[in-house]
Amino acid sequence: MSFGQSWRTYLRAFKLSYEHIGKVMLTNLIWFAIGFAPMLAFSYLPFLQTDVFFALAIVTSFITMGGATGAVHFRMNRVLAGEDTSLKDLWEGGKAYWLRGTILLLLAVLGFVLLLFNMWFSQNYPTTLFMILSGLWVWGIIFWLALHQFAFPFLVNQNIGVIKTLKRAALIVLDNPLPTLVLLVLSAIVVALSLVFAAPLLIFVASFLAIVQNSFYHAMMAKYEVDEQDHVVDVEGEDIE
Secondary structure (H helix, E strand, O other), rough: OHHHHHHHHHHHHHHHHHHHHHHHHHHHHHHHHHHHHHHHHHHOOOHHHHHHHHHHHHHHHHHHHHHHHHHHHHHHHHHOOOOOOOOOOHHHHHHHHHOHHHHHHHHHHHHHHHHHHHHHHHHOOOOHHHHHHHHHHHHHHHHHHHOOHHHHHHHHHHHHOOOHHHHHHHHHHHHHHHHHHHHHHHHHHHHHHHHHHHHEEEEEHHHHHHHHHHHHHHHHHHHEEEHHHHHHHHHHHHHHO
16 A cells, blocks of 8 residues: 555545544444443542552453453444444444453553563663664564554454464554554544543544554455455466466
């Protein structure tokens, strides 16, 4: 995919989000309510504001957010495919992907924290080796964030395990650096604006990013499907000869 194709893919995803704005907003509200439920309970219920419940809220947030994110991708992928969808799809998606979604989310956070720590350590103990490694950690963080742009799309579309999901997401990033970079930058802008203005986080960001990420997933995978079909035709032609 060229830069122009990547940009058009993003614009199509934005247009689709606008055409289904009701579904996008309602789905995002449910994602926010379920995903942040433990932390919301800790913040707004005084009798739960203890150190023990705070730790429990953090742990359970991985479960609620992982399941909610899988459910959002499942429903938005149906919207992207032009299929009929209802709120029941959120339940089906959450039920199917909550465990793998939780593990993916936990690995994403742990990997990011580990890479940040390594970069901090390299910069605070400035030897030649650590200075070189410091630059490698920066690229590692970028790659790790880029990889997770495709983690849930692979999980939902191919219904595979966590290891295969990460492996295939890594391969598609390595094979498609330009569209991946475009997706990463645009996603970062959307997330940053959502955090600054707060309202988009509540009503828009998760559903919109699910549509965008799945749109890029399908656009990239189409290339491999064409290559596979061409390979089958070539093999059949050799058999005929």
